[in-house]
Amino acid sequence: MPEQFIWGLEVLLNGLMAGVLYALVALGFVLIYKASGIFNFAQGVMALFAALTLVGIMDGQVPFAHLINSIFGTEIHHFGWHVPAFLAILLTMVVMVALAWAVNKFVFKHLVNQEPIILFMATIGLAYFLEGFGDIMWGSDIKKLDVGLPQGINGVIDEATYQILGYGFFIDNLDLFATAIAAALVFTLIVFAQYTKQGRAMRAVADDHQAALSVGISLNFIWVMVWSLAGFVALVAGIMWGTKSGVQFSLSLIALKALPVLMLGGFTSIPGAIVGGLLIGMGEKLFEFAIGSAIGGATENWFAYVLALLFLVFRPQGLFGEKIIERV
Amino acid sequence: MKDMDTQGYTTADGRKIGGVVMEMKNITLRFGGVMAISNISFDIREGEIRAIIGPNGAGKSSMLNVISGFYNPQEGEVIYKGQKRPQMKPYQVARQGIARTFQNIALFEGMTVLDNVMTGRIRQMNAGLLAQAIWKGKAEREETENREAVEKIIDFLEIQHIRKTPVGRLPYGLKKRVELARALAAEPSILLLDEPMAGMNVEEKEDMSRFILDVNDEFGTTIVLIEHDMGVVMDLSDRVVVMDYGKKIGDGTPDEVRNNQAVIDAYLGVAHD
Numbered sequence: 001m002p003e004q005f006i007w008g009l010e011v012l013l014n015g016l017m018a019g020v021l022y023a024l025v026a027l028g029f030v031l032i033y034k035a036s037g038i039f040n041f042a043q044g045v046m047a048l049f050a051a052l053t054l055v056g057i058m059d060g061q062v063p064f065a066h067l068i069n070s071i072f073g074t075e076i077h078h079f080g081w082h083v084p085a086f087l088a089i090l091l092t093m094v095v096m097v098a099l100a101w102a103v104n105k106f107v108f109k110h111l112v113n114q115e116p117i118i119l120f121m122a123t124i125g126l127a128y129f130l131e132g133f134g135d136i137m138w139g140s141d142i143k144k145l146d147v148g149l150p151q152g153i154n155g156v157i158d159e160a161t162y163q164i165l166g167y168g169f170f171i172d173n174l175d176l177f178a179t180a181i182a183a184a185l186v187f188t189l190i191v192f193a194q195y196t197k198q199g200r201a202m203r204a205v206a207d208d209h210q211a212a213l214s215v216g217i218s219l220n221f222i223w224v225m226v227w228s229l230a231g232f233v234a235l236v237a238g239i240m241w242g243t244k245s246g247v248q249f250s251l252s253l254i255a256l257k258a259l260p261v262l263m264l265g266g267f268t269s270i271p272g273a274i275v276g277g278l279l280i281g282m283g284e285k286l287f288e289f290a291i292g293s294a295i296g297g298a299t300e301n302w303f304a305y306v307l308a309l310l311f312l313v314f315r316p317q318g319l320f321g322e323k324i325i326e327r328v
Numbered sequence: 329m330k331d332m333d334t335q336g337y338t339t340a341d342g343r344k345i346g347g348v349v350m351e352m353k354n355i356t357l358r359f360g361g362v363m364a365i366s367n368i369s370f371d372i373r374e375g376e377i378r379a380i381i382g383p384n385g386a387g388k389s390s391m392l393n394v395i396s397g398f399y400n401p402q403e404g405e406v407i408y409k410g411q412k413r414p415q416m417k418p419y420q421v422a423r424q425g426i427a428r429t430f431q432n433i434a435l436f437e438g439m440t441v442l443d444n445v446m447t448g449r450i451r452q453m454n455a456g457l458l459a460q461a462i463w464k465g466k467a468e469r470e471e472t473e474n475r476e477a478v479e480k481i482i483d484f485l486e487i488q489h490i491r492k493t494p495v496g497r498l499p500y501g502l503k504k505r506v507e508l509a510r511a512l513a514a515e516p517s518i519l520l521l522d523e524p525m526a527g528m529n530v531e532e533k534e535d536m537s538r539f540i541l542d543v544n545d546e547f548g549t550t551i552v553l554i555e556h557d558m559g560v561v562m563d564l565s566d567r568v569v570v571m572d573y574g575k576k577i578g579d580g581t582p583d584e585v586r587n588n589q590a591v592i593d594a595y596l597g598v599a600h601d
Contacts, residue, residue, distance in 0.1 A: 196460040197453040204436050204447050211434035214396065215447050215514065216422035 003167075010169045011289040012282055017175030019281020020182045021244070024237040026261040026273035027185070028230045033267050035206045035226040038108065038119045042127035044255020046096075046231060049130050051238030051247045052138040053095050055145050058088040063137045085147035089235070096231030097224075104223045112209075112219075131252060140249060145242035149177055178240045185236060186274055189229075193270075202226060260308030266318030275319060280304045336373060339566060346374030349550055350395070350518060355404035357390055364390040365401065368576045370569050372518065377544055377551045379561045382571035383594060388554045389431060391571070392522050395552065396428045397421030409517075423451055427516035429507045431523045431554075437496035441487060441506050442478070444495055448513030449474040478513055484546070485509050485539060501532040505539070512543060519543075521553040525560060533557070537564055558595070562586065570594070 028043040040046075056063065060079040069075060083091070107122055150173035162168040193199040204212045205222045212219065241251055257280070265276025284303040292299045311318065336346040350372040357365040365387045372378050380388045393399040395406070397418040406413040408424065422428075427448070436444050452474055453460075455467035482488055485505050490498060495506055504524060511519055524540065525533045537560055543549050555561045561568060562582040570578035570585055572594040578585045585591055 197450060197455075200443065200447055201450060203439060203443075207436035207438050208434050210398075210430060211436060211510075212447075213398070213418040214422055214428050214430070214434065215510065216419050216451050217447075218417070218419045 006165050006167050008286065008289060010167075011285050013169065013171060014175070015282035015285030016278055017172065017179060017281070018285065019278040020175070020179045021237065021240055021277075022257050022261050022281055023274045023277025024178075024182055024185070024233065024240060025255060025258040026265065026277050027182075027189070027270065028233040028237065029258055029262055030265075030267065030270055030273045031189070031233065032226055032230045034270075035202050036108070036223060037116060037206070038123060039116070039267070040126075040230065041120065041123040041255070042130055043230065043234060044258065045127045045130045045134075045252045046099075046234035047238040047241065047255075048247070048249065048251040049099070049134045049238075050092055050096055050231065050235040051145060051242035051251065052134045052143070054088055054092045054147070054235070054239065055143045055242070055247050056138045057091050058083050058085060058147075059143075061138060066139060067136055089147065089239075092235055093232060096235055097228045100227030100231050101224050103227055104220060108223065109220065127252070127255075131249065135249075142246050142248040143242075145239065145247050147239060147243065149174055149239075149243050151243070174240070174243060181236060181240070182274070185233065186270060189270060198222075198225060257304055260304040262318070263308040263311050264318055266320040269318070269320035272318060272320030280307065283307060336375075343375065343545070345376045345566065348372065349374045349409060351407040352391075352395070353405040353407060355391070355394055355401045355406075357387075357394060357399055357401045363574050365394070365571075366574045367404075368569075368571070368574075369404075370576065370579055372550060372552060373567075374517075374550055375544070375548050376566040377540070377553065377564055379565035379568045380552065380554050380571060381556075381558065381561050381568060382577075385573075386571040387574040388571055389522055390574075392428070392520050392552070392554055395518070396426055396520055422514070425451070425514070425517040426520065427511035427514040427518075428520035429504075429511050429522055429524060431526060433500075433503050433507055435495045435503060435507055435510070438494060440492050440494055441498075441509075442482070442491045444506055445478050445482060445509045445513050446474065448510040449478060451514055452477075477515070481509050481512050484542070485512075501528055501535075504528070504536065508539065508543075512547070512549070515547075516549065518550045518552060521551060523554050523556065525555060525557060533560060540564060 025044055025047060028046070029040055032038055032040045032043070055061075060081040060083065062068070062076050062079060065077050069077075103126065107126065108119070111119055111122060152173055154171045154173050154176060157171045158168040191199075193203060201212070201217045202222055202225065204215070204217055205219055209219060212222075238247075238251070245251075258277075261273065261276040261280050263276075264279055265272030265274070284300045287303050288297070288299045336344065338344055348371045351369075352371070353369050355365055355368050356363075368391070380391055382388050390399060394401050397416045397420065400415050408426075413421075416424075436447065439447075453470055455465070455470050460467040460471075482491060485508060487502065487505055487509060490502060490506075495503060498506065508521070508524065511521075521540070525536050528536065540551060540553070541564065544551055553561075553565070555564075565582060567580060568578070568582055568585045569576060570588070570591045572590075577590040577594055578588040580588075
C-alpha cells in the first residue's frame with residue numbers, strides 16, 4: 001500500500017505539471033474574455049501558429065515556400081541561416097502583435113456590439129483561417145522545437161525522493177520550468193491589470209465602452225493590446241507544448257482541453273484558469289491511475305469533459321467565476 | 329449682456345467669467361432624414377455655468393454629444409480654444425480636456441469608487457509601462473500626485489465613506505455623484521453634465537445643485553449642463569441656450585430667457601402649425 005501511495009504521489013505531481021500547460025492556454029481565453037467579452041475559440045490555434053512561426057524563423061524557413069514554388073516553379077525552402085532562439089522569440093512576438101492588429105482591424109472592429117454568439121462564430125472562423133494560414137505559410141510536417149529549455153529527468157528531485165522515500169520520482173525539467181514560467185506570467189498579468197494605467201484601461205473597457213471613451217481611452221488600442229497579450233500567452237504555451245511533443249497540428253486540439261479548465265475555474269478569473277488547469281491535469285492522471293485500468297483505460301480522453309459537465313450542472317459559474325445573479 | 333467683451337465679465341455675485349473657450353458655429357446634425365440639430369450657434373465662456381434647456385426631443389443631448397465628439401455634425405464648426413477642431417473620436421476629445429457625464433450613468437460597475445475616479449486621471453498618467461509595474465521613479469511620483477488629486481475630489485463630493493465600495497452596489501444618487509467625481513478628476517477645461525439631476529428627489533437635487541455650484545466656485549470649472557427642471561436651471565446657470573425641435577429659440581441670462589415669448593410658447597405649449 002505505501003508503494004501504491006508513493007506512485008500515486010508521483011502521478012499527482014506529474015498531473016500538476018501537465019495541468020500547468022492546460023492553464024497556460026486557458027489563461028489566454030480568460031484575458032480576451034474579460035476585456036472584450038469574446039470567447040476566443042482560436043486561442044489554441046494561436047498557440048500552434050506561434051510555435052510554427054517560431055520554428056520557421058529559427059530554422060530560416062522561407063514563408064509560403066510551397067506556394068511560391070508551385071507558382072514560379074522555383075525550389076526554395078530555406079534562407080540558409082539559423083536565428084538564435086531569443087531573437088526568434090522576439091520576432092515571433094512581433095508577428096503575434098501584427099496578427100492581433102489585423103484580427104482587430106479586419107474582424108472584430110466591425111462586430112462591435114454584436115451578440116456574443118456572433119463573436120464566437122467569428123473566432124471559430126478565425127481558428128480555421130489561422131490553421132490553414134499556418135499550413136500554407138510554414139508547411140504541415142511535424143517539427144522539432146528546441147529553444148534551449150532544460151529537458152529530461154530532474155536529478156535533484158530524483159535523488160532527494162530516493163533518499164527519503166526509497167523511490168526516485170520522475171519529474172521532467174521542462175515541466176518544472178513551465179510551472180515557473182506560468183507562475184511568473186500570472187503574477188505579471190495580475191500586476192499589469194491592477195497597477196498600470198493600461199491595465200486599468202483594460203478593465204474599464206471590459207466594463208463599459210461609453211464610459212471608457214469619455215475618460216479618453218481608445219477602444220481599438222485596448223483591443224489590439226489585449227489580443228497581443230493573448231498572442232503572447234499563446235506563444236508561451238506554444239513553446240512549452242512544442243518543446244514537449246513537437247510542433248504539430250494536433251496542438252490546436254489542446255484548446256478543447258482548455259474548455260473544461262475554464263468551466264472549472266470560471267471564464268473571468270485569472271487565478272481560476274490556473275487552479276482549473278491544475279485540477280484537470282491532476283484529476284485526469286489520478287483517475288487513470290486509480291480507476292482507469294478497472295474500466296478499460298484511456299480515461300484521460302474524456303475525464304476532463306465529464307468533470308466539466310458535473311460542474312455545469314452543480315456550479316455553472318465555476319469555482320472562481322462571478323456569481324450569476326438574475327435580477328427580476 | 330450685449331456689452332460683454334472678449335475679456336469676459338463679472339457676474340452679480342462677483343465671479344469672474346473669462347473669454348470664449350468654445351464656440352459652436354452653425355451646427356447641423358441629421359440622423360437619416362431626421363434633423364436633430366439645425367444650424368445652431370452659441371459660445372461657452374471660461375468659468376461660466378452654461379445651460380442647455382428645452383422640451384423632450386429638442387436635441388439637447390445630441391448637442392452635448394457633438395461637443396464631446398460622440399456625434400459628428402454634418403455641417404458647422406466647433407472652435408475650441410481659438411482653433412477649429414477637426415473631426416475627432418470621443419477619446420481624443422476627452423484627452424483635450426473635455427469631460428462628461430451621461431444621462432443614464434456610464435460607470436465601471438465592477439470597479440470600486442476609487443478605481444472609477446482614478447480612471448478619470450488617465451490623461452495625467454504618462455510614465456512607462458515598466459516603471460508603473462515596478463512602481464519606481466516618475467511612475468511613483470505620478471501615482472502619488474494622482475491619488476492626492478483624486479482624494480481631494482472624493483472629499484469634496486463627500487463620498488469618502490464609499491471609496492472602496494464597488495460602484496454596482498451603490499444607489500442611484502450616489503452613482504451620479506461618483507460619475508461627477510470621475511469627470512472632475514480629469515481636471516477638465518469644460519465639464520459636460522447630461523441631466524445631472526434626472527430621476528432625483530428634491531433633497532438629492534438640492535445636494536447636486538450645491539455640488540455643481542461648489543465645483544464651479546472652487547475649481548473655476550467651466551460647466552455645460554442639460555436639465556429639464558426649469559427652476560434648477562434658472563438658479564444655477566449664468567447663461568442659458570433654449571432649444572426646441574432642433575432649433576435655437578433663445579439664448580441669454582436666465583431673466584432674458586424667462587421673458588422670451590418663443591421660450592414661453594415652447595414650454596407652455598402653443599399650436600405648432
